[in-house]
Amino acid sequence: MVSERQLEAIKIDMDTIEVSNLNRQFLFRQSHVGQSKAKVARDAVLKFRPQMSITAHHANVKDPKFNVEFFKQFNVVLNGLDNLDARRHVNRLCLAADVPLVESGTTGFLGQVTVHVKGKTECYECQPKPAPKTYPVCTITSTPSKFVHCIVWAKDLLFAKLFGDKNQENDLNVRSSDASSSAHAEDVFVRRKDEDIDQYGRRIYDHVFGYNIEVASSNEETWKNRNRPKPIYSADVMPENLTEQNGNVAKNCVVDTSSVSAMASLGLKNPQDTWTLLESSRIFLEALKLFFAKREKEIGNLSFDKDDQLAVEFVTAAANIRAASFGISLHSLFEAKGIAGNIVHAVATTNAIIAGLIVIEAIKVLLKDTDKYRMTYCLEHITKKMLLMPVEPYEPNKSCYVCSETPLSLEINTSRSKLRDFVEKIVKAKLGINFPLIMHGSNLLYEVGDDLDEVEVANYAANLEKVLSQLPSPVTNGTMLTVEDLQQELTCNINIKHREEFDEEKEPDGMLLSGWTQAPPAKDDKQSMNDKQSIGNGGDSSNALQTEPADAVKDGEMEEISEPSGKKRKLSEGSKASILDATDGTRNHKEVEKLDDDDDDDDDVVMFDDLDSMTNKKKRLQ
Amino acid sequence: MDGEELTEQETALYDRQIRVWGADAQRRLSKSHILVCGMKGTVAEFCKNIVLAGVGSLTLMDDRVVTEEAWSANFLIPPDENVYGGKTIAEVCCDSLKDFNPMVRVSVEKGDLSSLDGEFYDKFDVVVVSCCSVTTKKLINEKCRKLSKRVAFYTVDCRDSCGEIFVDLQNHKYSKQKIEETIECQLQYPSFEEAISVPWRALPRKASKLYFALRVLEQFEEAEGRSPGEISIADLPAVLKLKKELCEANALNASHVTDSLLERLIIGTREFPPVCAVVGGILGQEVIKAISCKGEPLKNFFFFDVMDGKGVVEDVSNPKKESK
Numbered sequence: 001m002v003s004e005r006q007l008e009a010i011k012i013d014m015d016t017i018e019v020s021n022l023n024r025q026f027l028f029r030q031s032h033v034g035q036s037k038a039k040v041a042r043d044a045v046l047k048f049r050p051q052m053s054i055t056a057h058h059a060n061v062k063d064p065k066f067n068v069e070f071f072k073q074f075n076v077v078l079n080g081l082d083n084l085d086a087r088r089h090v091n092r093l094c095l096a097a098d099v100p101l102v103e104s105g106t107t108g109f110l111g112q113v114t115v116h117v118k119g120k121t122e123c124y125e126c127q128p129k130p131a132p133k134t135y136p137v138c139t140i141t142s143t144p145s146k147f148v149h150c151i152v153w154a155k156d157l158l159f160a161k162l163f164g165d166k167n168q169e170n171d172l173n174v175r176s177s178d179a180s181s182s183a184h185a186e187d188v189f190v191r192r193k194d195e196d197i198d199q200y201g202r203r204i205y206d207h208v209f210g211y212n213i214e215v216a217s218s219n220e221e222t223w224k225n226r227n228r229p230k231p232i233y234s235a236d237v238m239p240e241n242l243t244e245q246n247g248n249v250a251k252n253c254v255v256d257t258s259s260v261s262a263m264a265s266l267g268l269k270n271p272q273d274t275w276t277l278l279e280s281s282r283i284f285l286e287a288l289k290l291f292f293a294k295r296e297k298e299i300g301n302l303s304f305d306k307d308d309q310l311a312v313e314f315v316t317a318a319a320n321i322r323a324a325s326f327g328i329s330l331h332s333l334f335e336a337k338g339i340a341g342n343i344v345h346a347v348a349t350t351n352a353i354i355a356g357l358i359v360i361e362a363i364k365v366l367l368k369d370t371d372k373y374r375m376t377y378c379l380e381h382i383t384k385k386m387l388l389m390p391v392e393p394y395e396p397n398k399s400c401y402v403c404s405e406t407p408l409s410l411e412i413n414t415s416r417s418k419l420r421d422f423v424e425k426i427v428k429a430k431l432g433i434n435f436p437l438i439m440h441g442s443n444l445l446y447e448v449g450d451d452l453d454e455v456e457v458a459n460y461a462a463n464l465e466k467v468l469s470q471l472p473s474p475v476t477n478g479t480m481l482t483v484e485d486l487q488q489e490l491t492c493n494i495n496i497k498h499r500e501e502f503d504e505e506k507e508p509d510g511m512l513l514s515g516w517t518q519a520p521p522a523k524d525d526k527q528s529m530n531d532k533q534s535i536g537n538g539g540d541s542s543n544a545l546q547t548e549p550a551d552a553v554k555d556g557e558m559e560e561i562s563e564p565s566g567k568k569r570k571l572s573e574g575s576k577a578s579i580l581d582a583t584d585g586t587r588n589h590k591e592v593e594k595l596d597d598d599d600d601d602d603d604d605v606v607m608f609d610d611l612d613s614m615t616n617k618k619k620r621l622q
Numbered sequence: 623m624d625g626e627e628l629t630e631q632e633t634a635l636y637d638r639q640i641r642v643w644g645a646d647a648q649r650r651l652s653k654s655h656i657l658v659c660g661m662k663g664t665v666a667e668f669c670k671n672i673v674l675a676g677v678g679s680l681t682l683m684d685d686r687v688v689t690e691e692a693w694s695a696n697f698l699i700p701p702d703e704n705v706y707g708g709k710t711i712a713e714v715c716c717d718s719l720k721d722f723n724p725m726v727r728v729s730v731e732k733g734d735l736s737s738l739d740g741e742f743y744d745k746f747d748v749v750v751v752s753c754c755s756v757t758t759k760k761l762i763n764e765k766c767r768k769l770s771k772r773v774a775f776y777t778v779d780c781r782d783s784c785g786e787i788f789v790d791l792q793n794h795k796y797s798k799q800k801i802e803e804t805i806e807c808q809l810q811y812p813s814f815e816e817a818i819s820v821p822w823r824a825l826p827r828k829a830s831k832l833y834f835a836l837r838v839l840e841q842f843e844e845a846e847g848r849s850p851g852e853i854s855i856a857d858l859p860a861v862l863k864l865k866k867e868l869c870e871a872n873a874l875n876a877s878h879v880t881d882s883l884l885e886r887l888i889i890g891t892r893e894f895p896p897v898c899a900v901v902g903g904i905l906g907q908e909v910i911k912a913i914s915c916k917g918e919p920l921k922n923f924f925f926f927d928v929m930d931g932k933g934v935v936e937d938v939s940n941p942k943k944e945s946k
Contacts, residue, residue: 020637023674026722048693048700108642109907270627272645338641345641348674349906352667356899360928363896374931381918387904388926388933 008053010074013038014060018307024348062089062434064487071097076365078102078358082344084129088402088432089488091116091124095403096489100365104354108345109380111354115361115373115393118403126397131430136508141171142216143226147319147328151339154318155304158208159311161189163291163302172208197292201285202234209233209321229325237281260294262286262313263333271333280320280330287314306341315340353378353388401431401515407480407493408515412468414476414498417510419446420464425509431492433485440481443473468496628652632725636676647914651676652725654913657746659683659735659762660753661711663695663893664780667902668750668909670698673719675910679727680719681746682712683735695893740765743773748909750776753850756818756840763790763814774912777814778905779836781851782890783928785901786836788814789908789920796915811922812939820940822872830925830934834879835887838865851891858888900926904933 015037017028027044028037038056045054059065061081071077071093079101081087087103094101094116101116103124116123139145140153157172172189188207191200213231217223262283268275275283287310291299295310304311316336323330337343357376364372374390383389399406410426419438423446427436438446446460468475475481477498484491495515502510628636628645632652640648654677658665661684673680686692688706693699698718699706706714712730719728735751736758743749743765751762759777766773767790775790790811797804812820818837825833842861843850853861861884869876904924911917923936 019634022723023636023639023676026670026674029721030724048697050701271633334640343638343641346638347642347907348639348671349903349910352671352899352903352906356896356903359896359899360931376931378933382920382935385935386932387920387924387935388900388931390931 008055010055010057011038011041012057012059012061012066013041014058024346024351026348061086066093067487068093068096068489071099074099076100076102076362078362079104084131085432087129088125089434092402092485092488092490094118095123102358102361102365104358106346106350106354106378108347109350109378111350111378112376113354113357113361114375115365117365117370117373119396120370121373121393122396123400123403125402126394126400134508136505137171138505142222144322144326144328145226147323147331147336148339150319150322150326150328151315151336153322154315155340158318159302159304159315162204162288163299163311166300191292197289198285200292201288204288205234205281205284205321208318209325213325227327229327232277232321232325234281234285237278238285259309260290261309262290262317263309265290271337274330274332275317275320277321277324277330280317280324283313284317284321287317304340306337306343312337312340350378357388399515401492402490405491405493406515407495408513409495409497411497411499411512411514413500413502413510414468414496416467418465418467419471419475421509421511422468423464425511426494426513427483430513431483433483433488433490433492435485435487437484437486438481439484440471440473440475440479445471445473445475445481632676635723635725639675643910643914643916647910647916648676650914651678651910653678654747655679655681655745656748656750656909657681657683657731657743659749659751661696661698661715662692662753662780663697663895663898664778664785664902664905665750665752666696666698666715667898668778668905669715669719670722671902671906672909673722673726673728675906676723677726677913679729681729681731682716682719683731683733684712684715685710685732687711688714691892695895695898697895736761738765740768744769744771746773747771747913748774748776750778750905750909752778755850756844759788760813760815766790767792767813774909775814776905776909778901779850780893780897780901781836781839781887782892783894783897784832784887785897785926786832787901787905787908787920787924788817789912789922789924790814790817791912791919791921794912794915794919796911796918798916798918807918809919809921816940817922817938820938822869822874824940825936825938829936829938830923830927831879831883832925832927833923833936833938834874835883838868838879838884839887841868853888853891855885855889858885861888894928897926897928900933 013036016034017025017032017037017040019030019033022028022030022033025037027041032040036056036058038058042054042056046052062085074097077090077094077099079087079090081090091101091103095118098118100118101124102113103116104113105111114124115121135149135152139149140157144150144153157170160168161170161172189204191197195203210231210233213229217228217231263269263271265286266279266282268279268283290310291314302308302311304315306312312333316331316333319336319340320330322328331339338345357378361373361376373393375393377389377391379387379389396403398404401408410422412422423436423438427433427438435448436446437444437448446463447456448460452460463471475496477496479496481494481496482491483494494513499512502512626649628640628648632648633640636648656672656677656679658669658680659682661669661682669680669682688699688709688711692711693701693706696711696715698715699711700718710730710732712732716728716730719726735754743762749762749766751759754762763775766775772792772794774792777786777788779786790813791809792811794809794811795806796809797806799805822834838861839853840850842848842857842864843853845864846857846860862881865879865881865884866876869879901924904920904926908919908924911919920935921937921939923938924933925936926933
């Protein structure tokens with residue numbers, strides 16, 4: 001793309017290369033698996049553009065070292081991120097630094113490229129982006145109706161309970177009606193000393209799929225308008241003794257824990273096959289056994305990882321058995337893994353198209369061709385004869401709290417909700433402010449930072465546990481709170497409105513944030529495009545009871561930005577050769593930057609703060 | 623399908639794309655054979671895409687020697703004479719492509735495309751030609767059509783900052799998803815010769831101007847015995863004259879094909895790398911659809927132009943000629 005010398009690119013990516021990346025991230029090879037994406041990409045690009053100056057940072061873009069000053073160095077920032085949180089973070093920094101941002105995303109055959117320039121176009125957050133889907137606790141624990149609910153139960157409750165941190169709060173035995181059994185329940189999941197592994201497995205099986213279901217089933221209210229689930233006991237599904245399986249475990253003397261597999265052990269080879277209830281039950285018990293037999297040390301520390309074969313097998317099996325109980329159809333390991341791991345399907349072709357479009361927009365930005373900026377959508381089905389549809393960017397949304405500083409409103413029970421709830425559920429989760437400073441007038445209610453003294457830290461910790469109306473500077477109906485993030489240089493004002501009751505199912509957080517509306521479309525034919533703006537946006541799925549199947553989330557690989565002061569570099573798609581003539585309409589007779597090889601500049605790093613110095617070598621398009 | 627399972631290696635490598643088009647389509651891809659002739663930047667991009675997708679084999683034809691122009695827009699050719707010296711474009715690209723996916727057989731075929739007979743083309747499921755004359759395009763298309771097996775035929779060319787793809791799938795049966803259902807469909811495609819013979823007046827008024835402009839240039843290069851892209855600003859007057867003649871012959875107003883567009887395409891002989899990526903990506907997707915028989919393929923021309931940013935599909939076919 002752009003010719004060597006004068007251009008410097010910086011790329012930031014915290015991830016390492018995985019096999020599943022290789023179907024489209026073509027700068028990487030099998031031999032690179034495990035290495036830093038940023039570094040390998042840099043090396044690969046230098047092979048066909050040796051004179052370029054590229055700096056690779058194997059780092060998280062949210063690291064405080066990438067502050068506003070850092071961003072100010074660049075003429076343009078190109079995002080190739082896979083989660084909403086990072087995108088919002090970069091958006092705010094680009095606004096603060098006043099650097100144009102080219103955003104993008106892909107999912108399967110769909111993709112889009114958007115341009116964001118402070119003051120001229122919408123910022124990335126002017127249009128609300130869909131947050132990762134969350135499910136009410138009761139749906140997961142008591143009334144699942146979709147397979148994804150079963151997956152969430154299996155992954156975030158059962159798996160976590162059996163193999164994860166024992167000290168973590170876990171809703172597994174929470175039943176809305178029966179509080180007395182919780183003390184009893186604590187012991188159920190722990191394997192007793194010297195308890196036979198088969199016995200333990202069946203005991204767990206019977207408890208979660210049999211006993212718990214029977215108890216839940218007995219609650220009349222819940223099942224008034226729903227089908228009752230059927231309890232399933234291991235003796236009914238697998239009457240025979242599983243001692244013949246013991247032999248397999250002994251034979252399965254694999255030293256490498258990552259290749260331990262219940263499927264292999266039981267001879268179920270195809271991940272695309274949908275298991276029966278019997279097969280799922282066998283896998284459930286076998287996987288449990290294998291964890292204890294081969295990976296005992298990890299038990300108590302494990303968190304679900306989609307690349308952990310045994311974990312995926314266990315979760316699939318457990319979800320399937322639960323699904324069978326509730327009359328939901330069973331799914332294959334392949335499908336279950338996609339849901340549990342929030343895997344986003346991706347192909348090389350869509351990514352190549354989007355990469356090309358990113359470069360095209362980036363060049364327009366560098367040439368300050370403001371009128372030509374476009375939001376471009378790559379469609380799966382031809383619409384109005386188009387597969388690639390450009391749309392003019394909208395003007396900034398005047399009610400956007402990020403770029404227009406409009407106050408928000410929050411309905412909350414100020415006598416019941418604590419400051420901690422506000423911080424976790426609103427400030428961090430919704431506003432994306434991870435290092436907040438919260439003020440009520442001139443009173444500091446809460447802040448984070450390395451420079452705080454012990455007294456301050458203690459004070460803030462105490463404040464977190466206080467109910468809003470009981471804070472040193474009481475927060476009640478009509479209070480205006482100010483939330484700031486110093487790194488993002490963002491200030492947000494929130495009007496507090498007290499409300500007594502919240503619907504447990506519709507407003508599970510017990511709070512309602514509102515106050516910013518969608519921007520009206522500039523032209524009529526853009527209305528339909530509004531929906532497309534959320535294609536390919538990522539969502540962070542690290543919290544319990546949250547999963548976002550397909551659509552909007554990329555699996556956690558490409559967390560990167562490339563920020564060239566003149567050159568595009570999208571990590572996953574690879575750089576193109578050289579930018580030849582950045583074309584412009586001959587009818588405009590604009591001077592066009594021709595970035596040529598025949599200059600004798602060497603490969604020193606040259607930073608361009610000022611585009612004019614770049615355009616000194618103006619040449620007529622030739 | 624004969625029920626051959628994908629290997630564990632394939633399942634791991636292709637996981638993300640299997641989630642898009644399914645294991646069955648992936649199996650079909652792994653059995654498919656692609657021929658590519660004329661390797662400039664766009665075709666290089668296409669080859670990269672198709673190799674990553676996991677086709678059975680890819681055969682490259684381009685006996686031209688590597689020049690600066692070649693490696694400036696073709697990322698498969700490193701700008702290092704130690705690497706490309708003495709090799710043809712196809713040979714250097716072949717070495718690079720093998721690297722992308724060791725499971726795909728990539729090879730080079732030397733010789734003159736038009737002298738090869740039907741038996742040669744019968745080895746392939748897909749033929750993609752670029753940088754060749756209109757006569758050659760017609761000839762190869764016909765050879766493909768004469769075979770009893772369906773060989774999908776594509777042309778792709780990029781000039782300046784725009785590109786064109788032509789698709790001929792002959793009689794193509796495919797399935798597409800409509801909400802939760804799968805529907806079986808069928809499309810009938812004209813040959814390249816049939817398509818470009820469609821009178822210009824029969825096309826919709828708002829049809830892409832690029833279509834006409836490229837036909838004018840094609841004719842010009844053919845008439846003057848030039849290789850594709852062997853044209854310069856000095857030829858502009860002659861080109862404009864030809865344009866006028868063609869418009870008259872087609873009873874089309876000459877202003878319909880703007881002079882400025884022709885001038886731009888003549889001056890801009892080189893490809894523009896991001897356009898190569900876009901067009902190469904679209905072509906890649908189309909070929910995958912043709913092989914897998916999943917998803918509605920475009921019919922039958924695709925145009926992309928940086929100027930307006932649109933990727934447009936034009937159906938250039940004569941309804942009277944199509945038989946069902």
